[in-house]
Amino acid sequence: MVQGEKSIFSKIIAHEISAKIIAETDDLIVIEDIAPKAEIHYLIIPKKEIRDVQSFHQGDFVLAGKMFEMAQQLSRTIPGAEQFRLVINSGEKVGQKVFHLHMHFLAGKMFFKDVV
Ligand code: 5GP
Numbered sequence: 001m002v003q004g005e006k007s008i009f010s011k012i013i014a015h016e017i018s019a020k021i022i023a024e025t026d027d028l029i030v031i032e033d034i035a036p037k038a039e040i041h042y043l044i045i046p047k048k049e050i051r052d053v054q055s056f057h058q059g060d061f062v063l064a065g066k067m068f069e070m071a072q073q074l075s076r077t078i079p080g081a082e083q084f085r086l087v088i089n090s091g092e093k094v095g096q097k098v099f100h101l102h103m104h105f106l107a108g109k110m111f112f113k114d115v116v
Helices: 008-013 060-077
Strands: 021-024 028-032 038-046 084-087 103-110
Touching (some): 008 028, 008 038, 021 060, 028 060, 060 084, 060 103
Antiparallel strands (some): 021 028, 028 038
16 A cells, blocks of 8 residues: 555545445444454554554553554454454564454454464
């Protein structure tokens, strides 16, 4: 991605491109991953454009808490998601491909041993 260019997730947040939206708040959007690595594979995405965890400012930790709160809500409301795995890839070398912070929410049968 060219510096300054909108990420695919920013375009989804702006409803410029479509995605299956699971939940939306003022701060977050939750979408189904386009290439699921588990029976349930959602992406919890802050609407604020933050590249990765390394880029967090002090105020962003409140937002990080909201991402965990959303994971808890999903686990309480989505059948089969009572137990789940959360993954954040923060950097290219560990597999981050979309440089707009997101938390993978995985539940049910995992399709791969190394899921994301
Ligand atoms: P990362 O590797 O950056 O942690 O994860 C990016 C995730 O975004 C991948 O699991 C990939 O399948 C998902 N993804 C990439 N492009 C799209 C898209 O256009 N729509 C949706 N729903 N998911 C996407």
